[in-house]
Amino acid sequence: MRVLILGCGIRGRVYASYARTRPDLFEIAGIADPAAPEADWKDWREALEAETGAEGAIIALPDAYHLAAAQAALAKGLHILLEKPLGCSWDECLQLKAAQRQAGRLVMPGFVLRYSKLYKTLDEVLAEGKIGEITDIRHTVALGCGKAAHAFCRGNWAREEDGSTALVQKCTHDFDLIARWAAPRRMLYVSSSGALAEWKRENKPANSANRCIDCPDDVRQSCPFDAVRLYIKEKDLRYHFPDCSDEAMLKVVRETQYGECVYLGRNNSVNHQRVLMEFEGALTVTLELQGLSLHRGRTTHFYGTRGEIEAKDDSITLETFMGEREVISLPGLSGNGCTGHDGGDAGIMDEFLEWARKGSQEDFERILADAFESHRIAFLAEERRRCHV
């Protein structure tokens, strides 16, 4: 399948790399991105206007462009893999649904976690039914404070009005998993609280500069969010940039928003949020999003009528009330999404190409409706978070 890459940042590059591993299945018809050196066009609109012979498009643009790009690609008759979130509001999701119906093409949601080794194995363990009926799920998404500062204070999702909120951007993945674990039970009730606790102007240390590299040494040494440490001394966040060399990172810290003090007060995304849900059949679920956390990763704990299961990083532990204990180790998993989402990135590409080839209009509508359940929960939760007494 010949496919356009619209937006070639971190996600776009990941999908583009599939052309190297499966050249028999996937060919890049062109790349649109104003910042990518390998791009054929600067803007996604130009790519869709060009004669490329493309049959599909991967939309890995900033959230705010998702709907417009999806509508244009569908109108051109392309199958699309659309990064999450599928829309920045419920109304945008409904507009996407209308465009999909009219075009009769596939909209594959970018839910890579569905295809990751940990969650695929967890599905198999849950299907055995050893813990009986699931009555309660506790799911924690810990971002790690450096990554949270990168994305939700300095980066793309610093301001809710510029795209989507932290919960919608990060956790539509998680609501998708939760909706699948709960199925066929549907959510009946949701409430949510969240707040910005730390990255606020009033917390700016005395004598601190606006750019970390200009900050006095003693202030920098006591700041866990120091950009010089996060991007130059440490290497964990470098994968966000096309050029990860020391010189490039120095330029990032000197010249871009990623070198700015986290306490400038331009951001308004939450640091932490909790969502409480009730599903049909007496199932309760709590999702916790933690930006101010030491570690990065997802942990899920299931309580059932006959036992418990915990899925974390690279292992799944099952214990029943009758004394059975089983630990499934999946060595080599990162648990934090850094290494191809532990098989999810390749898995979703396989699935996208297969459904584009074999799917009917009925399949395409079902695939999108399935993906919307996560967005319905996320947007309702956000509505409740903002509804203060």
Ligand SMILES: NC(=O)c1ccc[n+]([C@@H]2O[C@H](COP(=O)([O-])OP(=O)(O)OC[C@H]3O[C@@H](n4cnc5c(N)ncnc54)[C@H](O)[C@@H]3O)[C@@H](O)[C@H]2O)c1
């Ligand atoms: N599925 C997942 O696990 C996952 C993970 C991270 C991000 N995402 C989503 O993927 C999308 C991309 O995120 P990212 O982390 O790759 O961000 P990114 O900033 O690295 O990439 C976005 C790219 O779009 C380009 N761009 C901006 N305007 C453009 C235009 N008019 N035309 C063409 N290209 C344009 C930018 O230059 C940038 O390279 C976001 O919607 C994000 O929410 C999904």
